[in-house]
Amino acid sequence: MRWGVTAPVLLALGVLMLATLPLWGTGYVLSLLFLTFMYAAMASSWNLISGYTGYVSFGHAAFFGIGAYTSGILLTNKLAHVSAPWPVAVLVAGVVAALLALVLGYPALRLRGPYFAIAMLGLAEAVRVAVTLAEPLTGGGKGLSLPPALVDVPAYYAMGLLAMVAVALTHVVATSPVGLRLLSIREDEVAAEVVGVRTTLHKLVTFCVSASIAGIAGGLYAWKQSYIDPTTVFAAGLTVRAITMTMFGGQGTVWGPVIGAVVLTYTGEQLWARFPFLHTALFGGMIILILLFLPGGVIALLQERGWLPRSRRV
């Protein structure tokens, strides 16, 4: 059990390095890592519902977007006379996203997998249109400007913390009986029901937790950017990246989404800068290649080679 010793040491070293980074890293590295944390959180969030239960959420950007707008509205003084402190705004963003997931998921999660996926595709679009139409509150298509704030370093720590919480949560789920029940839904939902798994309840709670992570990520993003508009925070590209990263690392694993985020955030930024249009095609091509040749992602590959233990903890 070498891994039992090495893994925690490596983890501690990594956390230490990231925690001290604002002292020695450049601004570019800081913002790149902010994005990496954000995508790690988004991919982990997508992985929780889609990787473990097999219910593909094609509309995950909706939760990011609703979180961004919730914290955006609270940080300006649109609702109350004073603007909310950022931790409150960001946490409320998570709660609102979870509530949206509850409202959408309560009916939608009764649909079987593919139907759910299609329904989510439409619902995400409907949420975006609704936010755009609610102009007095959201500023409509023109977007919403927040009071400018220089928060690069605190935002870096906050997003890093969110990514860590997302991974820790996935770890807890994966190693608990709950994780087994979620996997049983993915493998054979009818059989899971027959042996007594309360499938709808499990799916719904997982969906809400997953949405709240995406919502908080959106809330932090709005706080850092101090400007949001519907096309950016509801971008289908957010969902696409979360899906590609998770599949690249390995869906239904704890560390897969993180591996995907680390490898693909930087590459994605470079591709996007050089080939603004072609990068969509490249993500699409990557999804196809992974599905055909590496369905278990990098994690499964490393496990086959014997470089990683075959455990639900990975």
Place this chain on the structure above:
Amino acid sequence: MESAVAPTNALTLAQVAASGILLGGVYALLAGGLNLIFGVMRVINLAHGELLMLGAYAALGLFVLWGVPPLLALALIMPLLFGLGLLLQRLLVSRVVRQPPLTSLLLMFGVSLLLTGAAQQAFTTNFRSVPYLSGSVDVAGLALSLPRLVAFGVAAVLSAAVYAYLRWSRWGKALRATAQNPDVALMCGIDVDRARLLAFGLGAALAGAAGTLASFIFTIFPEMGGTYMLKGFAVIVLGGLGSFGGAFAGAVLLGLFESFAAYATNAQAAEGVAYVLLFLVLLVKPSGLFGLREG
């Protein structure tokens, strides 16, 4: 989806209804192909809207470069898309047909991203249109847009032809048998793999035809596929998954709903109609309004 400003009376309502029905023609072709592919191999073709987009660009290219009228271009575009469909099935879908449905769903999602991105690179993201046919014709006091009337006519003929093919031809029967039960079909001596190939090719050809018709009644741009895929799905959910005849009824119904929503509110709200309708029907009656039962 122009909203009329005339006062509400029977004639106006008839006008709105007529333009809604005409709208349904293209939706029917699109949904018919989606439905065929789903029925025969239980694959939700998330790239179906992108096949339509390719058809529309092909029609645009033929029209701009050589002045080929879109109705003539159909004869070239449909076989072309048929071939693309065969390729997609042979190279990609056939490899995952025995895996859980979500694998094929994600696979086609990848294909749709690939095609959209490639189109953005090749054709830029500008909005385009084919200036073919214009004006309106007077039918029983109703002014019907000529391009939409023609598109509806072609769509109706093509849909009827495919329906007849599925109903009476040898391979049509083989397709329906495969849709009902691939294992039993195989035991009865049907070449199931070939039936699947045919279904995907035919579905893609119909998407190409829908794209050709869409090219001169709607705007063409690389990301247009997503909306049409959702509309196509709304149609087959309305009409019943796997029921080809139901799809035509579902398409006309969606066209009517959209047309009346645009009349009552605005075009943006009308876009939302498809999504809301899709969701409600999925919840209330997952087998569709005209469907038999879930497979």
